Amino acid sequence: MLLKPCARWPMNKLVSKAVGAPMPRESARLLVEGRGSYVDDIALPGMLHIAFVRAPFAHGRILCIETADALQMPGVVAAIDGKELAEICAPFDTNPPGVPGHASAPQPPLAIEESCFQGETVVAVVAESRAAAEDAAELVFVDWEELPAACSIAEAQSDSAAAVHSSFDNNLSLHHRFGAEDVSDAFENAAHVVEESFAFGRQTGVTLEPRGIIAHWDPRAEELEVWQSHQVPWQMREVYAAQLGLSPQSIRVVAPDVGGAFGLKLHAYADELAAVAVSKRLGRPIKYIVDRLESFTSDAHAREAKATCRMAVDSEGHILGIDAVVDSGFGAYAMHPRGSFGEAMQAAQMIGAPYKVGAFRAEVRGWRQNKAPSGAYRGVGQPIACAITEDMIDLAARAVGIDPAEMRRINYRSTLDEGTRATQSGLVIEELSLDACLAKLMEAMDYKTLRAGQAALRENGIYRGIGFASFVELTGVGAGLYGPLGLPLAANESCRLTLQPDGSLTCATSVTDQGQGTLSALGQLIAGEFDIAPNMVRMISGDTGRTPYGGGAWASRGMALGGEAARRACVRMRDGLFEVAAGVLQCEPSALAFDNGEIIGLKGPSGLTLAEMGALCHYRPYDIPTGQVPPMTIEESFLPLNLPYITSNGVHAVHLEVDSELGTVELLDYWVVDDCGTVVNPLLVDEQLRGGIVQGIGAALYEECVYSEDGQFTNGTLADYVVPMAGEMPAIHVDHITTPTRASGLGAKGVGEAGTVGAPGAVRTAINDALSPLAARVAKQPFTTRRILEAVMAAENLE
Amino acid sequence: MSEDTIRFTLNGRDVSVPATTRGHLGDLLRHEFGETGTHIGCEHGVCGACNVVMDGVVVRSCLTLAVQVDGAEIETIEHLGSDHDVAALQNAFVARNAFQCGYCTPGMIMTARELLAGNTAPRREEIRDAISGNLCRCTGYQAIVEAISDAAETLREMADE
Numbered sequence: 001m002l003l004k005p006c007a008r009w010p011m012n013k014l015v016s017k018a019v020g021a022p023m024p025r026e027s028a029r030l031l032v033e034g035r036g037s038y039v040d041d042i043a044l045p046g047m048l049h050i051a052f053v054r055a056p057f058a059h060g061r062i063l064c065i066e067t068a069d070a071l072q073m074p075g076v077v078a079a080i081d082g083k084e085l086a087e088i089c090a091p092f093d094t095n096p097p098g099v100p101g102h103a104s105a106p107q108p109p110l111a112i113e114e115s116c117f118q119g120e121t122v123v124a125v126v127a128e129s130r131a132a133a134e135d136a137a138e139l140v141f142v143d144w145e146e147l148p149a150a151c152s153i154a155e156a157q158s159d160s161a162a163a164v165h166s167s168f169d170n171n172l173s174l175h176h177r178f179g180a181e182d183v184s185d186a187f188e189n190a191a192h193v194v195e196e197s198f199a200f201g202r203q204t205g206v207t208l209e210p211r212g213i214i215a216h217w218d219p220r221a222e223e224l225e226v227w228q229s230h231q232v233p234w235q236m237r238e239v240y241a242a243q244l245g246l247s248p249q250s251i252r253v254v255a256p257d258v259g260g261a262f263g264l265k266l267h268a269y270a271d272e273l274a275a276v277a278v279s280k281r282l283g284r285p286i287k288y289i290v291d292r293l294e295s296f297t298s299d300a301h302a303r304e305a306k307a308t309c310r311m312a313v314d315s316e317g318h319i320l321g322i323d324a325v326v327d328s329g330f331g332a333y334a335m336h337p338r339g340s341f342g343e344a345m346q347a348a349q350m351i352g353a354p355y356k357v358g359a360f361r362a363e364v365r366g367w368r369q370n371k372a373p374s375g376a377y378r379g380v381g382q383p384i385a386c387a388i389t390e391d392m393i394d395l396a397a398r399a400v401g402i403d404p405a406e407m408r409r410i411n412y413r414s415t416l417d418e419g420t421r422a423t424q425s426g427l428v429i430e431e432l433s434l435d436a437c438l439a440k441l442m443e444a445m446d447y448k449t450l451r452a453g454q455a456a457l458r459e460n461g462i463y464r465g466i467g468f469a470s471f472v473e474l475t476g477v478g479a480g481l482y483g484p485l486g487l488p489l490a491a492n493e494s495c496r497l498t499l500q501p502d503g504s505l506t507c508a509t510s511v512t513d514q515g516q517g518t519l520s521a522l523g524q525l526i527a528g529e530f531d532i533a534p535n536m537v538r539m540i541s542g543d544t545g546r547t548p549y550g551g552g553a554w555a556s557r558g559m560a561l562g563g564e565a566a567r568r569a570c571v572r573m574r575d576g577l578f579e580v581a582a583g584v585l586q587c588e589p590s591a592l593a594f595d596n597g598e599i600i601g602l603k604g605p606s607g608l609t610l611a612e613m614g615a616l617c618h619y620r621p622y623d624i625p626t627g628q629v630p631p632m633t634i635e636e637s638f639l640p641l642n643l644p645y646i647t648s649n650g651v652h653a654v655h656l657e658v659d660s661e662l663g664t665v666e667l668l669d670y671w672v673v674d675d676c677g678t679v680v681n682p683l684l685v686d687e688q689l690r691g692g693i694v695q696g697i698g699a700a701l702y703e704e705c706v707y708s709e710d711g712q713f714t715n716g717t718l719a720d721y722v723v724p725m726a727g728e729m730p731a732i733h734v735d736h737i738t739t740p741t742r743a744s745g746l747g748a749k750g751v752g753e754a755g756t757v758g759a760p761g762a763v764r765t766a767i768n769d770a771l772s773p774l775a776a777r778v779a780k781q782p783f784t785t786r787r788i789l790e791a792v793m794a795a796e797n798l799e
Numbered sequence: 800m801s802e803d804t805i806r807f808t809l810n811g812r813d814v815s816v817p818a819t820t821r822g823h824l825g826d827l828l829r830h831e832f833g834e835t836g837t838h839i840g841c842e843h844g845v846c847g848a849c850n851v852v853m854d855g856v857v858v859r860s861c862l863t864l865a866v867q868v869d870g871a872e873i874e875t876i877e878h879l880g881s882d883h884d885v886a887a888l889q890n891a892f893v894a895r896n897a898f899q900c901g902y903c904t905p906g907m908i909m910t911a912r913e914l915l916a917g918n919t920a921p922r923r924e925e926i927r928d929a930i931s932g933n934l935c936r937c938t939g940y941q942a943i944v945e946a947i948s949d950a951a952e953t954l955r956e957m958a959d960e
């Protein structure tokens with residue numbers, strides 16, 4: 001059932017005047033002035049610091065641990081190993097009951113007998129300062145027996161593979177199929193069948209602010225307070241309660257200013273759990289800030305995958321079938337609490353999502369490896385699916401002999417097929433606008449001229465490429481997904497709106513903001529509903545002690561879900577105030593409206609400002625003619641009913657030049673036309689898209705966690721793991737098509753991941769387009785200069 | 800340098816710390832003096848989040864040892880808001896939404912201020928080059944480039960008046 005706007009307030013009236021305005025984030029000015037409060041900026045009296053001893057091998061058995069020398073060091077308070085911590089803290093058990101066949105070993109906060117990836121936490125050394133803790137950690141002696149390891153996906157899946165964890169005898173952690181069992185009919189009758197293999201390098205999110213936590217167990221009150229650089233404080237409250245055997249109500253989790261998150265700060269990490277458990281053990285506040293090397297070796301990794309895909313098309317270019325196999329690298333343990341399967345599942349299920357693909361089959365397998373656990377990173381699997389799909393479309397277009405843009409246009413899906421509830425792969429798609437996005441995009445980039453220029457330059461040995469990527473993004477993923485998996489996660493978003501006696505408003509929201517600007521946009525939306533200045537709305541977020549229960553930030557949910565909750569709270573608040581005002585003004589409530597914070601009646605301004613209404617209801621309720629005081633605090637929570645998620649969509653295009661002798665790529669121009677439904681604040685949305693695109697370009701060209709064969713992380717500094725810097729990034733032209741979702745009155749669909757989902761596919765197809773006259777292709781991401789040169793040389797050797 | 804103390808000027812104040820202080824300037828500023836606007840991103844001199852001004856020149860505070868600042872004048876984002884150029888940059892960063900999480904922003908503004916001190920009308924490519932040692936993981940850099948360009952224009956107009 002789609003929600004209909006209620007009759008009294010037609011939809012256009014519900015969407016506030018402020019929606020769509022490019023308002024600057026005045027409330028975030030303090031960040032520009034260096035007055036933010038990130039977790040490492042916080043200090044508590046008596047606070048201690050942790051340095052961890054971490055496993056040096058990809059796989060090892062701990063024979064014994066000696067801490068006596070470390071404990072002698074000045075300022076050292078404790079050195080705690082896995083056995084000791086196990087007395088008060090349970091290991092993560094990450095096996096969602098709703099994922100059939102899913103298998104992951106328990107992961108203790110500190111390894112007990114066996115450690116399964118380089119960088120796994122083994123001993124927590126606690127001292128008066130981080131420096132003292134680090135010095136002492138050097139003196140902890142761990143006697144190791146190195147065990148055989150399986151690191152790459154290929155190794156993990158081989159018959160003779162070492163077991164990643166001794167509790168299993170093979171390394172398969174997930175096996176699933178989407179679509180039909182057999183699609184051979186579609187392929188037998190096809191005019192063309194194209195086939196390709198793909199590989200995607202392991203990446204990590206690289207937030208500029210690393211993870212960090214302060215935990216304070218107060219033994220007198222028996223209460224735990226946690227400050228954590230995190231996206232989902234409510235989830236973490238439940239996690240700490242479960243692991244430490246505490247009542248959730250005795251725990252408060254606060255996420256202060258967060259220096260970027262991108263999915264990486266969605267998880268529960270062993271080291272952070274250890275910090276909390278150590279605080280419980282010692283009864284002292286504990287700070288633990290992850291350093292950059294630890295960040296590389298222990299933050300959630302992502303994307304590592306291999307795939308093969310076949311696509312069948314008819315002689316005109318219509319897709320008849322897709323048959324794919326995706327192998328995904330999970331790392332040593334399933335990431336708690338959501339598991340590591342999301343990326344693999346979406347990478348397989350979302351192949352072909354923007355198109356009518358005929359017969360569909362995608363098999364997916366997830367492999368344990370002796371590497372850091374993989375988890376959510378911006379886009380979760382969708383960038384892989386998009387890149388595979390778009391490369392296949394280009395291959396098919398070349399086989400058929402039609403233009404790649406035309407090939408896309410004739411195959412776009414706009415809605416579900418009549419009488420179906422989902423696509424063959426099981427996707428629930430509301431309504432897509434890819435046609436309109438592509439048309440706008442081609443105009444913006446002046447496609448014909450670009451192609452003509454490309455052909456002319458090729459004559460001179462200059463290889464430019466034009467790449468497209470159409471995407472569908474699942475946003476606002478909700479209970480419909482997590483509930484059936486058996487994951488105890490609130491996926492609704494809530495707003496508690498209070499009218500203060502002075503006429504200002506307070507919005508406490510379950511939505512969290514790690515820089516997206518969601519809180520500013522929510523404040524803008526609320527201010528618009530009452531026609532007041534945004535600084536009249538105080539936003540409260542990221543604190544389980546002060547906000548209503550709900551999700552936080554993931555899957556582009558802030559405005560899509562949190563915005564709708566806020567809008568509904570405003571409507572109810574306004575209804576209550578209009579009831580009161582109607583009594584005073586002797587008119588129907590439906591005749592009233594807000595203008596500049598004042599209620600306007602039939603005779604114009606009434607003098608009933610928000611401040612007057614606040615004072616009336618809070619201080620002089622006896623003056624209300626009806627005698628009914630409306631609630632001054634309203635709480636609303638939103639989750640689209642009967643929709644597991646919302647679907648946004650868009651099309652990217654990139655123009656680039658490949659130097660076939662150096663293997664370098666120069667990005668010349670980038671365009672995106674995105675449909676994220678209602679845009680509340682284009683200033684925020686457009687740069688959000690650009691930031692996502694730049695991360696996607698990083699994935700395509702530079703970023704890879706490089707492990708040696710024996711599972712050693714080899715590029716764990718920001719000098720070695722290359723991320724995009726300003727000099728190499730192109731101008732990015734953003735435009736929109738607006739198709740509000742019918743799932744909410746606001747109509748926002750979400751935009752946080754759209755850039756990252758599309759960019760790797762666009763860059764991939766553009767490079768392959770540029771290399772096509774040389775009959776060279778790249779298939780393994782990232783497309784480093786070396787890989788491009790190898791592709792060019794391989795093609796030359798074939799000639 | 801006196802035997803047992805490091806003395807320097809921090810944001811206009813004379814301060815001192817024991818010479819035994821180990822570690823880098825970034826940690827010293829953040830944890831000894833509570834000037835937490837300077838951020839630590841990489842500790843390898845790559846990201847620019849820790850940029851501060853030392854004797855008028857932008858330096859990486861993560862690569863500067865605490866003992867190196869004896870006798871120096873150090874300025875951080877907390878103090879520089881009263882500087883015309885920095886105020887113009889801060890206004891432009893807000894107006895253009897040239898930041899998201901804000902973790903890179905103080906360091907970015909240090910770099911931009913130095914650019915504008917030597918080049919009052921930088922072209923877009925010059926701006927991109929100048930900030931190529933400042934990692935921003937959130938934005939697409941475009942808003943930052945536009946904000947720095949806007950600030951330069953504002954400052955030129957102010958200079959003309």
Ligand code: FES
Pocket residue numbers: 838839840841842843844845846847848849850859860861862
């Ligand atoms: S922390 Fe100093 S340059 Fe990154």
Ligand code: FES
Pocket residue numbers: 208259260515897898899900901902903904934935936937938
């Ligand atoms: S705004 Fe987050 S790193 Fe630049």
